Amino acid sequence: MAERAAWVSFWVALLVLGLKALAYLLTGSVALLSDALESTVNVAAALAALLAIRLAQKPPDETHPFGHTKAEYFSAVLEGVLVVVAALLIAKEALPRLLRPVPLEGLGPGLGVSLLAAGVNALLAYHLLKEGRRHRSPALTADGYHVFSDVLTSLGVLAGVGLAGLTGFWLLDPLLAILVAGNILLMGFRLVRQSVGGLMDEGLSPAEVSRIRKTIAEALGGRALEVHDLKTRKAGNRAFLEFHLVVPGSMTVEEAHRLCDELERALEESFPGLAVTIHVEPESERKR
Template identity: 30%
Template sequence: MKKATYAAVGIALLLIAIKSYAYFATNSVAMLSTLVDSMLDLGASAINLIAVRQSLVPADRDHRFGHGKAEALAGLFQSAIITGSAVFLLFQAGERLINPKTVYAGDVGIIVMVVSIVLTLVLVLYQRNVIRKTNSVAISADSLHYVGDVLINGGVILALILDTFFHLRFADGLFGILIALILLVSAWKIIRTSFADLMDEELGDEERENIKTIVLQQPGVLGIHDLRTRRSGQQVFIQMHIDMDGGISLHDAHTISDAVEARLMAEYPESEAIVHQDPIRVNDVPETLN
């Protein structure tokens, strides 16, 4: 995760450098839009770098559940920055749409955008690999920026082609507006993901059903109810009540609970499970599970 944040900051700095050159060479508002977007990416990636380092700090006396929610807080901060900049771009692009200006050195801008797309795709592929291994909210939010960048850079190339070779002056401002709207959509997705983490939203139905299946595979478990789940950064917290034969010893009940926790840890290495044992008579095993 730390390496992914370092890679994102490095790529963002490189993109800002080449896009700044392209903007001053082309005088394109679409190019300005993607330059501003890369500046946002740098800020967001820098915030992620700090948030990821904080989220990976082990639980301590004052933070018994760890520091995982630092990732979600970083996501909210990122979305606020992106939203403000998108609104700024809307005004800039709207003015250019009403009062079109000549775009210069369109070929330079196109070459820079192609290079930007290649660099961004390499970063996104690396981030996706990290996300598969860690399920990091912060890296997912950062990757979402750069996936949007691929679309944005493609849009800028199209705008430059239409303006430079077909003399469609409105294309520059129009694509600037479209890019701003893409940024707003990205900000909304980050907000939703961050709020799900901060508000202790349940895991998805598929994951919950998988947890139930794992628990019920343990010999001695007769049922499961009151399953509660939440995610905080890298950690998943699972709480449940399991039904067991009331006639077994406390030692055996504890052994079964430990086995359930071990099964869950094998499937979700980042999880922490709390299991409460409910004694029931074997003849009272419920036909349906909650």
């Protein structure tokens, strides 16, 4: 279940945060502190994703006849905003060190703990992305990509701090922190952009629309005159499709209804969970 994956994300995020905080306390590295601050976002985002997924699973009701699936987008928007806040906090800590670099201590144990945290995060990112695709969950997918970017950031920070320890060039520490802040700032804007697209009823990708048109054409087999005004939209883990189907004037209502049933079955096989609405029109409505 998507909710189980969200719970895993939350508890693992807490563990990783503890490991990264320990790495910072052992070394005093502002770059490792930036890595730990990003993990506080992971914890908050995992909790938001869990709450959103639980709400999104509620069945349709009188006031929400299409369900509650868009709730997941609010989680992803919140995660993007939290990432931006973390980037600003990191910059606040790192900028003074640019003027007054500080030698670091305890790098061996600190980097070892941080490497362990990165390994745990890598396993979590793989799990979240797999479950996000499986359940078509924007919240899990956003969380997975966020955690994966955190892994890349951690590896970069580890390499840089290690290099600073070997060379004594301590300015690398705040420079890395600033780079981490810039990277997660871009990630936050990207998450917000994707989530706002879902809230604004953004359509499916051109590749997915092309597959839908191909499925419709194959299922019709020349029995209809035209398909036009095809529209799609996404809402959480669900996708919606509607189009107008122009049929010959000689086709009876029963025949048109049977044809629509065949189309819906074909589309359901190609796109599980796709909600389809078909408007049947007479030959006089043909547009070309």
